[in-house]
Amino acid sequence: MRRETRAGARERVDEERDVMTELRPIGQGDWDRFAERYSVPENVRQYMARLFSTLQVRFALAAPDRFGVGETGRVLASLGEDPAGAAEFLRKQYKIGFLDLVDEAQTSWELAGYATFLDVWPVWENEEYRSRFTPEELRDIDWKYFHASFDPRERQAREQGVAPTEDEVYTLQETLDWIDRNGRPAYLSFCDCRSLAGDCGKPRETCISYRDGINTYAHRGWSRRLSVEQTKEAVRKFDRAGLMHTLNGTTICNCCGDCCYLSRGREQLGSGPNWPLAHHVVEYDRERCVGCGLCVRRCWRDVFERTPDRKVSVDATRCVGCGLCANTCPAGALTMAEASYPGLRPEEPDPSRVHSH
Ligand code: SF4
Ligand code: SF4
Ligand code: SF4
Secondary structure: OOOOOOHHHHHHHOOOOOHOOOOOOHHHHHHHHHHHHHOOOOOHHHHHHHHOOOHHHHHHHHHOOOOOHHHHHHHHHHHOOOOOHHHHHHHHHHHOOOOOOOOOOOOEEEEEEHHHHHHHHHHOOOHHHHHHHHHHHHHHHHHHHHHHHHHHHHHHHHOOOOOOOOOOEEEEHHHHHHHHHHHEEEEEEOHHHHHHOOOOOOOOOOEOOOOOOOHHHHHOOOOOEEHOOOOOHHHHHHOOOOOOEEEEEEEEEEOOOOHHHHHHHHHHOOOOOOEEEOOEEEEOOOOOOOOOOOOHHHHHOEEEEEEOHHHHEHHHOOOOOOHHHHHHHOOOEEEEEEEEOOEEEEEOOOOOOOOOO
């Protein structure tokens, strides 16, 4: 798999940045109108001046609901900008998630809105994004973004027993088998949860998607295409790094309990193995255990605890069947037994998913 250096990634985003660095102040009335038009939630409006450039705000206020290259040129001209730059403006603003495409023919764009913008721009210009806010502010933006996307799903789950998403936890082997069965190339992107939540030290380029239609990371030009074998190798690497695998038919999420919106959603909902739905549970063979403690470090659900006799105690009720512990137990003392959980009813079809890429 081609590795991208940090400097390479930096260069890649530098060329996209010019419109993002223009941060001249604009009037409060314009900010208010922009916030309404761009669906910026009230509780993050204090951050708008550091999230959006003046040109983005002025464009959003002047643009019609939908616009092609011609309308964009006219809007830019009305703002004193060069109308000849319309196509390039659309390309860049689409790429960083400020605009969405409306049609597959790529003739019409619209304002993407805050939720989409925050799902794209901070992921790709992560250093720039992080440089504009204090650690407390970054946590605040992330916290509010998570709750805005998950809380309505949590309410629905509690009131109607509907699963917030279709995601299911797979072991490494199940994931590799699924990739083989699927047999298609995949797209590797940076994880938006980890990009927003902070630097936990785990790899960030870990989100695998099979979607490449308009408004996906792949279509915006950010993803790396992987063959079936490269996809499997990537998943093995993520597993070694302590990242579990959650699938929903179009995405393989490789994450842990730190910042993943699925894991945080599980904690908030208290759904344990019922959502994201697990298919296995860990089993422990005390006789075989050599007390190395690796499982204590690998498990992110605090299932294991060291005991004075140099073994471990196991609280399998906390297990969500990811298999990270059993993969690496050097004594073969851990196995993944098949388990059947009632789960929650599948969600109704909904185009706005927790993870749309
Ligand atoms: S689905 Fe998983 S890997 Fe993808 S962005 Fe969310 S936490 Fe990250
Ligand atoms: S990894 Fe295996 S051998 Fe090591 S403590 Fe855990 S169960 Fe025992
Ligand atoms: S006990 Fe093993 S399978 Fe269960 S959650 Fe922990 S690491 Fe995953």
